[in-house]
Amino acid sequence: MTAEIISGLEVAKEIRQTMKTEVTTLKEQGIVPKLTVILIGDDPASHSYVNGKEKASNEVGIESEIIRLESTITEEFLLEKINELNKNENVNGILVQLPLPEHINEQKVIETIAPEKDVDGFHPINIGRMMVGQDTFLPCTPYGILTLLQSKDITISGSNAVIVGRSNIVGKPMGQLLLNENATVTYCHSRTKDLKVHTKNADILIVAIGKEHAIDASYVKPGATVIDVGVNRTNEGTLTGDVDFEDVKKIAAYITPVPRGVGPMTITMLLANTIKAAKRRNERE
Ligand code: NDP
DSSP states (O other), X not given: OOOEEOOHHHHHHHHHHHHHHHHHHHHHTTOOOEEEEEEESOOHHHHHHHHHHHHHHHHHTOEEEEEEEOTTOOHHHHHXXXXXXXXXXXXXXXXXXXXXXXXXXXXXXXXXXXXXXXXTOOSHHHHHHHHTTOSOOOOHHHHHHHHHHHHTTOOOTTOEEEEEOOOTTTHHHHHHHHHHXXXXXXXXXXXXXSHHHHHTTOSEEEEOSOXXXXXXXXXXXXXXXXXXXXXXXXXXXXXXXXXXXXXXTXXXXXXXXXXXXXXXXXXXXXXXXXXXXXXXXXXXX
């Protein structure tokens, strides 16, 4: 068996095409979706992610603004900036690019963003809404993965879904979204004993740990769907995933590559959340 490769790039392209039309219609009604990104310091990876977000926004017609701040700014200054954006009626989505300098409290920053502008879906209010299955801004990476699975009509209801990694931005919300779709969900993490016992039982295996090629075919049930969230830089300077793609593709039914797998979907769902925020604000007026 050779797995079908799920191209996040292709699925993202199709969704963005539809978004472009939607944004054009919104603009005709006087609604101009706008995303403001705050970028602190000079971490090259953060710069590259923010550039990608700006490019994608422009591609679909979403207005984008990047506020670049020195890594020496105080937490108070940053919170004040966020509060200004919360009040700014032209801004629909606010995103503070993580990670933050050590002297700034990440949770405080996340909780300062108004929930109705939290297009990353990290605010505890939005996480809580997701938990109880209410309509909300879903965290972009898990939302993108769910959309990828649905784009291939992969059966989620009743499946055994195993998530390796339990971060607040990927693993935990991913499990919750799949539970909402009636999967039986198992979370694994660095303290999990005998990881293989769990992963080999997965119909859907989602790996988000940040360890190059930690998962080879010996961890995978034949016919499984394997989603690789990991982004690791190799010694040669290229990007690779947490899954040994060449090995696992021999036995999986579906697999995502790195790059061009989950990454483009994460950005696409950020755009979806920004459009949603703009529409919601218009409905409230
Ligand atoms: P974190 O570092 O926040 O979390 C990693 C998780 O993996 C932790 O829960 C940790 O367990 C677990 N873990 C680490 N090593 C092992 C192991 N050997 N076996 C089992 N579990 C392990 O990472 P993120 O969730 O933020 O990101 C994960 C990866 O996904 C990274 O490579 C990141 O770059 C990538 N990423 C990609 C995105 C995209 O759009 N493509 C978006 C976001 C992230 P414990 O909790 O016990 O410490």
